[in-house]
Amino acid sequence: MRIYLVGGAVRDRILSIKGKDRDYCVEGATPEDLLRLGYRQVGHDFPVFIHPKTGEEYALCRTERKSGHGYNGFVCDFSPDISITEDLKRRDLTINAIAEDEHGNLVDPLNGAQDIANRILRHAGPAFSEDPLRVLRLARFYARFFRMGFRVAPETEKLCTEMAASGELEALTPERIWLETEKALSTDNPEQYFIFLEKTGALKCVMPDIAALHGIPEPPDFHPEGTVFDHTMLTLREISRITRNPVTRFAMLTHDFGKLETPPESLPRHEKHTEKGAPRIRAMAAALKIPSLYRDFAVKISENHSYTRLNSKDPAILDRVFFKMGGYKKPENIFILAECLTADFRGRDKKTPEHFTQSYNLVYLFNQARKITPAPVIQDGFQGAEIQTELSRRRQKVIAAAQEWLKRFWKEQGISEELF
Structure with missing residues (x-):
């Protein structure tokens, strides 16, 4: 032995x-x-x-x-x-x-x-094509070792393309697809996992909604990278530089699913896409049996990832964002949202400012709002549903004052608080 x-x-x-x-x-x-x-x-x-x-x-x-x-x-x-x-x-x-x-x-x-x-990733032999899971494993290794300069051998990439075209990947179970994907989300370059799968045609076999992003154009003035898929991959790259949390990374993978619902006649503009992505995320989570922790946070980010003109937004809208994100009970959710906004802003093929002021603005506005707690409202005699109504009113008043302070602050710094 x-x-x-x-x-x-x-x-x-x-x-x-x-x-x-x-x-x-x-x-x-x-x-x-x-x-x-x-x-x-x-x-x-x-x-x-x-x-x-x-x-x-x-x-x-x-x-x-x-x-x-x-x-x-x-x-x-x-x-x-x-x-x-x-x-x-x-x-x-x-x-x-x-x-x-x-x-x-x-x-x-x-x-x-x-x-x-x-630095070559090469299939071991002809038997590679007998196991469709190996395409996903290869993509995961590519994502893991991308920073070290590894590349997929041309003949191996060709074989993966042939395997995807054969329909063999359709035999993969949701559990196995998600297991490899979750591992990939924890690598240094998770975006390379999806880029490789899209390049070989495997992505449409295992995650068709993500693959479909490749065919949807973005406004060229703001997104010169081209498609929603390109933007999503850049965003995933940026969030992976900020955090190793796979839940947050998954949220950025799906944050623009609402753009899948944009009518063809409206392209390349995507009006109110933040309101349309949740059903798609839930459907994908159900199909791949993705844990509810990933699904629910992805829905939150999809619905609340707008960062334009935060200092001029209606305070009621911001209070609602803080509430829907669960921030008043879990403040860390707002800090994570700020990370996601930063990644979304930087996930473009264009030069961006060194400092993304809106993430600071969001956290500042939230920290002012969360100082208003239920106890004083109850002490003032409010009861039942009145408590939440009055709590929101007071928080909105504080948010409005904080917005005015931010406007003055950024003006003194010589930085415009308007991004567009």
């Missing part, structure tokens, strides 16, 4: 990345051999075992044979005569098809170490 460190742990060590998990592959053993050593079995179709002391995963060397449609249609063979080389050759990418023995020697039948050095 021979044990090898495999996959991501070896890849990340070569890249000098601190990895989280260490997975092992066992050559020349049977399930009974590992059970006798005290390992706990957690897989059945292709046995995976948990080490009795370290809790790390050990899998038997195996090969796979396509037997049906989709990513579940495989028959696995994990007999003890299967070599580590055979196991590595059935993996997805060459950079993940490297093993290391107990002496630190590499087993690298597909030259994955060279592809790492050359």
Whole structure:
């Protein structure tokens, strides 16, 4: 029995990345051999075992044979005569098809170490096309390693395009699509996940509403980048520079879904698009079984991401935004909204001012409004529904005063509070 460190742990060590998990592959053993050593079995179709002391995963060397449609249609063979080389050759990418023995020697039948050095993401072999999930995994690795200069090999991109055109990706379950997407949202460049999927035609198979954004034009005077998809990707890039929170990033991915509802005769203008996106977001969340935490916050951002002329907006509108965002109970929601407004403003293919004043304005106006609490209103004798009405009236009065202060402040700084 021979044990090898495999996959991501070896890849990340070569890249000098601190990895989280260490997975092992066992050559020349049977399930009974590992059970006798005290390992706990957690897989059945292709046995995976948990080490009795370290809790790390050990899998038997195996090969796979396509037997049906989709990513579940495989028959696995994990007999003890299967070599580590055979196991590595059935993996997805060459950079993940490297093993290391107990002496630190590499087993690298597909030259994955060279592809790492050359920053190339290349499919391991013809079997890649048998598993549609690998297209999404490749896109996720691309997003993760984009900042390190990795690119997808042309022949691998061509293969992904062919797989998307074949209809094979339609066999993917919502759970698997969302799992890969959620992981991608936590990478340094999540926008590259969607850009790659759109480029290969895979995006319309798994997330058609996001793909549809590519065909919708934006006003060229404000969005010279071209389409709503282009703007969304730039916005996703910008929010990812501000926060690593995947919930916030997902909200920016869907923030302009309302533009999908713009009548063709109105294009490229998108009137009142913030009022139209929620049904689309909820439909996508239902289709992909996206957690309610993501869905509900995305709806909030979609409905409240307007930042034009905040210092001149009706205070009642701003009070309603603060309320709908849940800010009076969770102030952090307003601070996150300010982050999203900044990303939305900077997510354009044009030079923008170094300082985005509207995010500061929003937080300042909110901080003044939240000083007005229910207790004094109740002490003044208001009851029932009157409490909320009076609370809103007082908050609007404070917001109006804060708006006037901001106008004077920015004028003194020589900065116009009007963005357009």
